[in-house]
Amino acid sequence: MGRMDGKTCIVTGAAQGTGAVIAELFVQEGATVILGDVQDVAGEATAARLGARAAFCHLDVSEEADWADVVESTLAVHGRIDALVNNAGILKIASIEDTTPDDLLRLVKVNQLGPFLGIRAVAGPMKTAGGGSIVNVVSSDGVKGMNGVAAYASTKWGLRGITKSTAMELARHRIRVNAVCPEAGSAEMSAPYLPDGVDPVFAAEFNLKQRLKPPKGYRLADHIGDVARMVLFLASDECPTATAGDFVIDGGMTAGYVQAGLPGSD
């Protein structure tokens, strides 16, 4: 028996990276998954790889009409939507002086408006179905500050605000809304910002090792697997009272720091 048997789920940004891993895990656990993305060729290929319980649907999360289409076609074929994972996201790394207003608005459209539209689109069908689970993929940059990501971090902090407010509104309909905040994801996202010749997976794994103090041999793929398993837990029926939460996957990095000389520092 799978942990998502009989559930119909929409995962955005699922053509590659974290979204594809989440979609694969959901399918393995018995769900039917609609993979939404702007990358049609890669999205179709990922859905084909996942088998008969996966289907690709073109979805630009910043377009309300695309949301209407994906919800309508999902309901027409499957009759219900049990879970939505707002995973699609884009990154810009630049100093505040080199980040233009257009850069900020481009990120807001995908990272903030996208999940906002998604929640609006599925709230009605989830109410009709008697409940549901919405999981927003945020970032540790939505819990703390970091140089170079003023625009990106602001959209991720904003997404946590959407998460908490919609969780308050929708709880009486048994719809849960939670945020998962990973430290890392697909290496492809930050690759364009690395110096020439630096391998993006090596760079991501170096950062994980420095910041998360993970077990020996922990790889980037293990971290993305941790993220997918947390999303699965929240999307499943396993904890019906978990809502409005920020579920960080960051080795405790955002909780504070170890003060030298005090107990526990050696």
Ligand SMILES: NC(=O)c1ccc[n+]([C@@H]2O[C@H](COP(=O)([O-])OP(=O)(O)OC[C@H]3O[C@@H](n4cnc5c(N)ncnc54)[C@H](O)[C@@H]3O)[C@@H](O)[C@H]2O)c1
């Ligand atoms: N990569 C990281 O280091 C990192 C760290 C923390 C959090 N995250 C978050 O994890 C999530 C997944 O990112 P990833 O790491 O897998 O990166 P990724 O770039 O591999 O995947 C993002 C996916 O979103 C899709 N996408 C972009 N714009 C879209 C749009 N308008 N509509 C629909 N789909 C769109 C892309 O085509 C891509 O398939 C994002 O929300 C990201 O912010 C990533």
